[in-house]
């Protein structure tokens with residue numbers, strides 16, 4: 001046993017896939033569409049009402065915190081009818097017994113209409129929209145089934161969310177193309193009213209080789225640095241960029257808001273449409289299946305030794321280069337799914353983006369030190385803007 005490790009100090013968290021990997025788009029880099037291949041004999045990838053009810057009941061039972069967060073993820077979540085989510089809310093009312101409930105849903109935005117937006121507003125959903133930047137960036141890879149562009153359809157959805165005053169955040173996948181437009185990308189997000197901003201670097205393998213749309217490691221660092229330099233002078237405390245907030249959290253020794261920058265992971269599983277539970281959304285492979293909710297409880301699966309080890313491996317399987325690295329406390333080797341290269345000494349398990357992360361963390365160090373000092377003195381980190389603009 002690992003006595004020093006408390007992987008589930010955070011609430012246990014299981015993301016739901018109500019329609020499996022089914023999606024109305026065909027983004028070139030999507031890592032999830034192929035998951036349909038895990039279930040070759042299945043025609044309908046829809047979660048049954050009975051399974052939904054069981055999940056909601058067990059999820060409440062497994063949660064120790066007063067507020068319980070449900071995260072709906074795809075495939076494309078809006079390909080389930082609205083009545084499915086109405087049923088989910090119905091079960092939440094029955095089994096939540098007055099507990100505070102939060103619902104977050106991730107969508108590509110194309111199917112948003114007034115009806116969906118009214119529903120999200122009335123029921124306090126937080127909507128995550130996937131947009132890869134301004135039109136020329138977004139349409140590079142985010143295409144529909146006929147290979148048509150999707151930017152204007154997504155923007156129509158964003159306008160509807162704004163019209164109905166639905167809370168939303170944006171998630172941009174950074175690839176080999178849009179990585180060259182960091183400020184255009186960031187300013188575009190700000191211009192559409194997004195206050196909470198996430199960037200996710202694309203790192204995939206095809207037949208064992210890096211995919212052509214992967215973000216080059218050095219450029220990923222330059223991308224983060226360009227946006228950071230603008231943010232730290234103008235936007236601290238107004239716009240929340242997940243990477244920067246989580247980096248500051250690591251700098252002051254708090255838990256970062258994103259698993260990839262934590263020392264350990266393993267507290268965030270995923271349940272597929274048929275009740276199969278996996279270690280993580282990025283590890284939906286047979287080897288990482290924890291079981292099925294029809295046979296085992298969520299608590300049993302998420303607290304199993306297998307899942308605990310999965311979380312521990314994030315640190316334990318780091319190569320020596322990371323363990324000796326002076327920015328390990330901030331980087332933590334990032335996500336294990338991206339650890340696909342070898343160190344100069346030939347040790348496997350180095351992160352594909354290492355070069356970029358090292359550049360980024362060494363660049364932001366003096367700024368992070370300043371914001372840390374402000375926080376420790378109970379002053380807002382946003383004071384850094386005044387200092388830099390003197």
Ligand code: SF4
Pocket residue numbers: 259260261265266267268280281282283314334335336337
């Ligand atoms: S494998 Fe990566 S995405 Fe999954 S929980 Fe760990 S750090 Fe997060």
Ligand code: SF4
Pocket residue numbers: 321322323325326327328331332333334350351353354355357358
């Ligand atoms: S910067 Fe590179 S060597 Fe350092 S912890 Fe991150 S991945 Fe490892």
